[in-house]
Amino acid sequence: MEPQQPQQQQQPQRGDWARVPASCVARRTHNPLRTIVEELAIQPNPDKHFIALSIGDPTTFGNLRPAPEVVKALHDSIDSGSYHGYGPSVGHLEAREAVARYSSTEKVHVEAKDVVLCSGCSSALDLSITALASPGQNILMPRPAFPLYRTLAESIGVETRSYNLLPENDWEADLNHLESQIDENTAAIVVCNPSNPCGSVFKKQHLKDMLSIAARHKLPIIADEIYEHMVFPGHEFHHLASLSEEVPILSCSGLTKRFLVPGWRMGWIIIHDRNGLFDKEIRKALLSLSQRTIGSNTLVQGAIPAILSNTPQKFFEDTIKVLQDNADLAYDILSEVKGLRPVMPQGAMYMMVGITVTLFPEFSSDLDFVERLVSEESVFCLPSQCFNYPNYMRLVLTVPKEQMEKACKRIAAFCQRHHQDYLSKRISSVSIT
The missing domain is CATH 3.90.1150.10 (Aspartate Aminotransferase, domain 1)
Incomplete structure (x- = not known):
């Protein structure tokens, strides 16, 4: 008797090569x-x-260049030979410690564990939105606004809702309109201060009013603060996190604008969470998301401590x-x-x-x-x-x-x-x- 041949499993038919579909x-x-x-x-x-x-690149015309101390810090990082390999996905400890010192104020103490280094502020915004919002939810963003918020959110199935900024009030937010956009599916509020594209710098009381809305509805805030300290005389920048002990905030910033090195792709997220509301899931989510790209530029990480401490006022x-x-x-x-x-x-x-x-x-x-x-x-x-x-x-x-x-x-x-x-x-x- 002939041995029985094993039956070959029928493979599903995939059609022809007419197209290869793109992902959702x-x-x-x-x-x-x-x-x-x-x-x-x-x-x-x-x-x-x-x-x-x-063009929102301050280096385009050559009249604005990084400080010599900034360039030297990068040269020293390269010459040290210590930063050519992979680092921790959230960034080298000494770089995160330097960012923590830079970001700490009299009212807000930041530790290295609160810092996630990213590939530019755009990456910081990406990680923050992805960590806080799920498909079917929505986030609130200003109008007018940097369009990347919409790009990042909608790509993962998150709706964006706009709250109006008022040109007659130096582009302050229409607080009533902001609150009217919130529903049970709202995951976070995006606040951009100082503003792109408006160039506005929110007053302390106005930021407190926005924080009150977030606290009332139990919503975290994503603070786009990449233009922090880029403020004209007579005005004052206030970190959102310095004005609230209740609302958890992911503050996104970096070297890009203030230090005139956008191509170096170094941004960060500062986790401000005095009540441990992010401890159970969001900190782990940011770590997991950062592992998708195995961290940011290590050569620039090696330069961060010197950049943040040696750049003259x-x-x-x-x-x-x-x-x-x-x-x-x-x-x-x-x-x-x-x-x-x-x-x-x-x-x-x-x-x-x-x-x-x-x-x-x-x-x-x-x-x-x-x-x-x-x-x-x-x-x-x-x-x-x-x-x-x-x-x-x-x-x-x-x-x-x-x-x-x-x-x-x-x-x-x-x-x-x-x-x-x-x-x-x-x-x-x-x-x-």
Whole structure:
């Protein structure tokens, strides 16, 4: 008798190679800023030098550079030979200790165990949102807002709800509107202070009012504080965590902006949790999530203690002076332009400028306005639809002063040409002729 052959298991048919489907996360990932910018017809006037007031990278123009002490710290880290390999997923202990010292205040004591090092502040925001919110839940974010919050949340199936910021109140949050967006599925509130794109710096009482809402609804806060201390004279930055003993907060920051090294990709999360509300699950969640990328840049980690302790105060003051001088210059010029409403910033690197579109009848939106501004004057500002807030544009304040002045004068000339008063006179002149 022939031995019985084992039956071969029938393999499921997978069809042909017509396509390889993308994952749900990939299909849900969408960056509205990139989408809008890539669809704009950006064709500068070839007869005019192109000035980009659109890029949130302070190093782009070469006038703002990291302090020599910062560069030396990285050289020393490389030369030490101690940071070429993998480190702990949350970061080397000495680097986390340095960040803890840097982030501690008279009212808030931070320890190394409260610090998670990340690959830039964007990664810190990613880990924070992913740790706190699950598919089907929602998080609250400001409007206008840095669009990455939406990109990160919606990619994992988390809804974003916007609460309004008020330009007439220096972009403070509409507290009633904020509270009205909260429901039983809300997982966290995102607070960006100092603000991108608004350049606002919230007053202490306003932050306390926001914290009161969070406490009333038992909601943690994700504090985007990457522009911490980048504040103009006469204003004061307050860490959210210094104003509450009740609300648990994940504060996201890093070296990127204040130290002028965005490409070094070094950010961090500071866990502020005086009542142990994050102890059971969130601390473990952040550790687990950080293990997906096996930690941040170890060479920069090796430099962090020297960077945070050796960078002179004058370096920060000089950077702030450049930003404020440009803000003053832009505000002085643009506030005299019919149809524009600049809102004077209090810090960060940006100014929002309102556009009364009805006074420019050739344009249907801020997108049209920006496209024509580029084609005629070779000045590129981001349309505020990138930040879910139409009829404004965002100016970056990090350019050299002479370029800032030239750009603002070009904007003024452009507005004068296209303002309805000028157009009416031109039409009347043609009709008479």
